[in-house]
Amino acid sequence: MTVKKTSNPLLNLVHPSAHATVLILDYGSQYTQLIARRVRELGVFSRILPGSVSLQEIQKHAPKAVILSGGPSSVYDENAPRLPAGFLDYQRQERFPILGICYGMQLLATSLGGEVSRADVREYGRMEVTATAESELLSFEGHALTAPFTVWMSHGDETQKLPPGFKKSAVSASGSFAAIENTHDKIYALQFHPEVTHTENGQKILRKFLTTIAGIASDWNMNSVLEEQLVQIRNQVGPDRHVICGLSGGVDSTVAATLVHRAIGDRLHCFFVDHGLLRYEEQKRVMQLFRDQLHLPVQCLDHSQRYLEKLRGVTDPEKKRKIIGAEFILSFEEAAEQVSKDIGHLPEFLVQGTLYPDVIESSPGHKHSVTIKSHHNVGGLPENLRFELIEPLRELFKDEVRALGKHLKVPEDFLSRHPFPGPGLAVRVLGEVTPEALKILQHADEIFIQEIRRAGLYNQIWQAFAVFLPIRTVGVQGDGRTHDHVVALRAVTSSDGMTADWFHFDTRFLAQVSAKICNEVRGVSRVVYDISSKPPATIEWE
Helix, strand or coil: CCCCCCCCHHHHCCCCCCCCCEEEECCCCCCHHHHHHHHHCCCCCEEECCCCCCHHHHHHHHHCCCEECCCCCCCCCCCCCCCCCCHHHHHHHHHCCCEEEEEHHHHHHHHCEEEEEEEEEEEEEEEEEEEEECCCCCCEECCCCCCCCCEEEEEEEEEEEECCEEEEEEEEECEEEEEEHHHCCCCEEECCCCCCCCCCCCCHHHHHHHHHHCCCCCCCHHHHHHHHHHHHHHHHCCCCCEEEECCCHHHHHHHHHHHHHHHHHHHEEEEEEEECCCCCHHHHHHHHHHHCCCCCCEEEEEHHHHHHHCCCCCCCCHHHHEEEEEEEHHHHHHHHHHHHHHHCCCCEEECCCCCCCHHHCCCCCCCCCCCCCCCHHHCCCCCCCCCCCCCCCCCHHHHHHHHHHHHHHCHHHCCCCCCCCCCCHHHCCCCCCCCHHHHHHHHHHHHHHHHHCCCCHHHCCCEEEEEEEEEEEEECCEEEEEEEEEEEEEECCCCCCCCEECCCCCCHHHHHHHHHHHHHHCCEEEEEEECCCCCCCCCCCC
């Protein structure tokens, strides 16, 4: 069976028509995903589309509001991104409100007859702005934010002349337009970023726009998602067809499998594939959960030797992902052959735990954004796949998946596990994946995680792990010199994985972990700690 996919996976999502939709047009901002997340935190469904999307695609979603993101371009450049052709006419006809943020504000200004030019004083980081008494967007309970408040700015251009029908609604400390609005046409714009946590009143501003101005009800929650997905899965699968699911041992695939199992029962056939790239004693731990606690119909397949053989000599991280993704599909197809002997035919469907950030980060998007990396869930599928995909989490962020898991009675201690990459330790062994490197990494990672748990820090951290570095350094152990491996430790805090900051351990804790790893893990003589945030780095090293 062939999977039907569009060239852009962002346009391949099923529209949840039961909920009002806020569209976010992405013009390349590093904060676009944060906008979507903040909107959902307010109980409103949001979806990101490329700024270059067609008007016809926008109309398919029947948006109740549209937000224009920031971006790195200047609106006066020749090849700067523009609004979709016909978008403003469509907005006037349908009367939905628009909110422009940063580049979105400048794009609205120039599109509607205003002027934008390079700013005399660039504004980056924390700045103070003051709302005018007449501002609708920046007024709460009848009172405008006329006292200065701190916002997050990131721009080198500014609006010099307002379009007809607009008024200023806030000014920055330098006197430039920080917010403008046309209440008659329901168009509002901010030069600052309300989605960034550094902006005071940011969530209040977004709530005012969505609930008061756009009149959208806050009905996006995991209880409604659960009920809607159960209906959708049953409708997609039908009364007698079968589904295969490859469990990775992570939260995403487990929640997806539990959801599908609730929908169709034992017509779901799960397989846990041990590809040899798992954490320490992972097979034993997760199989006990699947069988004894979640009662999933699951069989364990040990394919570790063949995955390692496929990865022999491969050092490029993208090639690793592609190899593992393709090999997963082969594992599923072989498992399906086993199932077919019992049910008389091949299963027709394959469950994947694809999340919304997977789709966003793997999408080529448009010419104003770049692909950070591919995810094996969305980047490793062959064009002619024998199964139709079921991706019940495709619309959700990570914390939403955990909330959904609670509704499905997945144990809390499992849901709180840190994210683990689909390609496993293959992307935490930099360079070639060898049995020696895997053994060292598994042991070092287990020590790091157990020490974090003993210190009571596990739930304060979004993700923590060890990385095997493909270098050797000189060391001294006992009375002799060594030339052993280096292990890097990584721990970050985050709300959704789209941005992250490094976790500030006490130096005594790091010294204790380093000493324990060097003493107990044969072949390691040096440990380093990664203090890079995302951006500019990513959370994983590959």
